[in-house]
Amino acid sequence: MxxxxxxxxxxxxxxxxxxxxxxxxxxxxxxxxxxxxxxxxxxxxxxxxxxxxxxxxxxxxxxxxxxxxxxxxxxxxxxxxxxxxxxxxxxxxxxxxxxxxxxxxxxxxxxxxxxxxxSAVDLVCAGLGLQSYRFGRQVSLTFPHGNHLPTSPLEFIAENRFLGLHTLVLLDLDPTGMGIEQPQPMTPPQAFEVMCRMVERLKDDPPPHLELENVSSARDLSRLKAVKWLLNEKIGDVHAVICSNLGSSNAQIKSGLLSKITENCVSGIHSIVITGELIGMEKDALEKLH
Amino acid sequence: MxxxxxxxxxxxxxxxxxxxxxxxxxxxxxxxxxxxxxxxxxxxxxxxxxxxxxxxxxxxxxxxxxxxxxxxxxxxxxxxxxxxxxxxxxxxxxxxxxxxxxxxxxxxxxxxxxxxxxSAVDLVCAGLGLQSYRFGRQVSLTFPHGNHLPTSPLEFIAENRFLGLHTLVLLDLDPTGMGIEQPQPMTPPQAFEVMCRMVERLKDDPPPHLELENVSSARDLSRLKAVKWLLNEKIGDVHAVICSNLGSSNAQIKSGLLSKITENCVSGIHSIVITGELIGMEKDALEKLH
Missing domain, CATH: 3.40.1010.10 (Tetrapyrrole methylase, N-terminal domain)
Structure with missing residues (x-):
């Protein structure tokens, strides 16, 4: 005892x-x-x-x-x-x-x-050599169920990037949403596909709080601006880091354009950092330490 | 080995x-x-x-x-x-x-x-029962040296609150700034005083990027709005949580108005959470678990 x-x-x-x-x-x-x-x-x-x-x-x-x-x-x-x-x-x-x-x-x-x-948050936020105070709020990507595809994760990524901050994107492990099967981690290509679908949704069928006629608060306007700014980029050309199996001996870290680094990943558990501005030693650390 | x-x-x-x-x-x-x-x-x-x-x-x-x-x-x-x-x-x-x-x-x-x-970040972000994805970027408060008092920590707190997010405020332990003495943790009353001084500075002598005639980007404008919005409140009336000696047996958590909870704290190491919106179980957790 x-x-x-x-x-x-x-x-x-x-x-x-x-x-x-x-x-x-x-x-x-x-x-x-x-x-x-x-x-x-x-x-x-x-x-x-x-x-x-x-x-x-x-x-x-x-x-x-x-x-x-x-x-x-x-x-x-x-x-x-x-x-x-x-x-x-x-x-x-x-x-x-x-x-x-x-x-x-x-x-x-x-x-x-x-x-x-x-936790995974520690391993990513501290382990990459990125500064922990340069991360905005974290988001989770869940498996889409049919037509149900909330776009809020991409809206939060947009807000963080607009502020120059990194976003830790945690990937779901439960395609059923029920928590009764052995976990099946979302793969980086699946995550990229989900983000591309969110971009399409935000362009073609934006949620009410992102339609200009519904925007009433300064807070909503600020989110709308951030989202529009992100949609001006090609999501595949955004700089990101894929963190695979961190904390284990088959860890892998890949840094580069989102569309490129999501190809040919090792199997296992992944998370993705969508980087904001890289300042000070952050760029060096990403290039040299992994 | x-x-x-x-x-x-x-x-x-x-x-x-x-x-x-x-x-x-x-x-x-x-x-x-x-x-x-x-x-x-x-x-x-x-x-x-x-x-x-x-x-x-x-x-x-x-x-x-x-x-x-x-x-x-x-x-x-x-x-x-x-x-x-x-x-x-x-x-x-x-x-x-x-x-x-x-x-x-x-x-x-x-x-x-x-x-x-x-880390302290884990103990606070996970330990209070607040949701980790509802924290914005974290900030550090350093001891002021003479007239040198950068207001950026309070600007980031304002941006997080504007987005409805909590801010973890880490308090400095080194009044000399040299790292050669035994650490002397900043106390909650000292931290409150530093924040009050930042409020005064932001009102009387704002940094150039917060003066309307210098604001050029949407990013700057968004920060300016968030800061103005925070300055409309009395900083002492903001809801906050003081976390003292977390992870040790003399841990203490106090939740309430910033001006009240900074009184009569135990000695030791502290950090402060300036809360954003409390949603779901967060309010219950803060009230009941500590």
Missing amino acids: VENMAATGLHLVGTGAGSPLNMTVGGKEIASSCDYRFLEGYTSLLGENGENRLEKLVGAYEIIRRPEVENPERILELAKSNSVALLVVGDPMQATTHVDLLLRCKDEGIHTSVHHAV | VENMAATGLHLVGTGAGSPLNMTVGGKEIASSCDYRFLEGYTSLLGENGENRLEKLVGAYEIIRRPEVENPERILELAKSNSVALLVVGDPMQATTHVDLLLRCKDEGIHTSVHHAV
């Missing part, structure tokens, strides 16, 4: 992105001391040989899928009289589901603790 | 924010296997009992200050024929100095590796 650790409760433990070696010393101690361990097996992949590595670090665990986390009665019941670790790939607090879980525990008087880990 | 670890080279290892328990399992393994260990002792503080904890985790180390990192001849010379760990509080890639160090190693043919850790 870890010093000062409560005898019962739910402990959210991040296993880190890329490899379980990216979990923290503190998280490993807590998880290996718990009576029960569950791994949330739908938000991401553990990386090469990750299952064995994780078991070696913390002990045996049971894999659960989204329905059991969103309807967590079994886990909460266990946590009332045992110490329970919920292992989450990456950082455990990047998902709303886990905030909700903590709120439910609070309501039911169940002790909780959170153990962060090195 | 860690599996596959090169016999010589420089390894940047983050010790994590708040406590060395926030370093990764992989970082600990590398650092404890190295022939030499240095701790960069000026960028931040190790937290309660951190020195002993760190030594227990990785072995004995020598503390060095900024001049030895910025003029790293001794470290690089050692790394040519030994394995050397440079331990950095927080994440090792948040500072330009370390990007520069990696670039120098590349030029001199010295092997390098980087081991991220849980």
Whole structure:
């Protein structure tokens, strides 16, 4: 038992992105001391040989899928009289589901603790040699379902670029949207295709808040300008960086025009940075360090 | 010796924010296997009992200050024929100095590796229950030196708020600006005072890019609007969260009006979040989880 650790409760433990070696010393101690361990097996992949590595670090665990986390009665019941670790790939607090879980525990008087880990956001924002304060808000690209294709990710990319800032684009891993299958990471060519479709939608059928007659606030006008400015470029000619399998030994980083670098990527988990202005050492770092 | 670890080279290892328990399992393994260990002792503080904890985790180390990192001849010379760990509080890639160090190693043919850790950015962005994709660019507040008071941090806060986004405000730890003394973290009242002085400066003596006759680009105009909009509020009435000693056992989180919550804070290391819109579960999380 870890010093000062409560005898019962739910402990959210991040296993880190890329490899379980990216979990923290503190998280490993807590998880290996718990009576029960569950791994949330739908938000991401553990990386090469990750299952064995994780078991070696913390002990045996049971894999659960989204329905059991969103309807967590079994886990909460266990946590009332045992110490329970919920292992989450990456950082455990990047998902709303886990905030909700903590709120439910609070309501039911169940002790909780959170153990962060090195996330994809850390690996990209700090790992590329780009300055973390030069990133604007991050966005996620989800798999399109039929005709449903919200354009907000591309609008936010436009706003960030308009401000000279980089955008971290996280790619979805769940084509079904249900969280019940083994994750299938979106590939860079798929991501590029989704962005091209968003460009077409923004040109042909813009959402109401981007039609000039509906623009009422200074905020909307500013977004409209940023989007128009992005649409003047060819999206394939935008400078970007593809980050593949960061944090694992088969990491790959490719920097260049979006249309070019999305070709011939390694398989695995990817994210994309759409760069803003590259200043100071950022250009050197991108060229030389990878 | 860690599996596959090169016999010589420089390894940047983050010790994590708040406590060395926030370093990764992989970082600990590398650092404890190295022939030499240095701790960069000026960028931040190790937290309660951190020195002993760190030594227990990785072995004995020598503390060095900024001049030895910025003029790293001794470290690089050692790394040519030994394995050397440079331990950095927080994440090792948040500072330009370390990007520069990696670039120098590349030029001199010295092997390098980087081991991220849980940083202040992770603890705040993920730890508060605010959604990480609702943060705009982060800013740092430095200690004012005489009349030198750049207003850009407050301009970026204004832009983020204008977009509805939260801003993580990191507070400086080095009143001298030289990196040679024991760090002295800026206190929340000092930070509030610096922001008030920036408001005055923006009203009375705005920088050239915020004077209407100099505004030429849509980008500048957008920033000007955001700043004017912020100046219409009283800065003390802005909603904010003070995060003190996150990642350690004497962590404290206070949420409310900036002028109120900066009173009577615990001692230690602080950062401040100036919130944008609070949506979904964010408000509940701020109210209930802390």
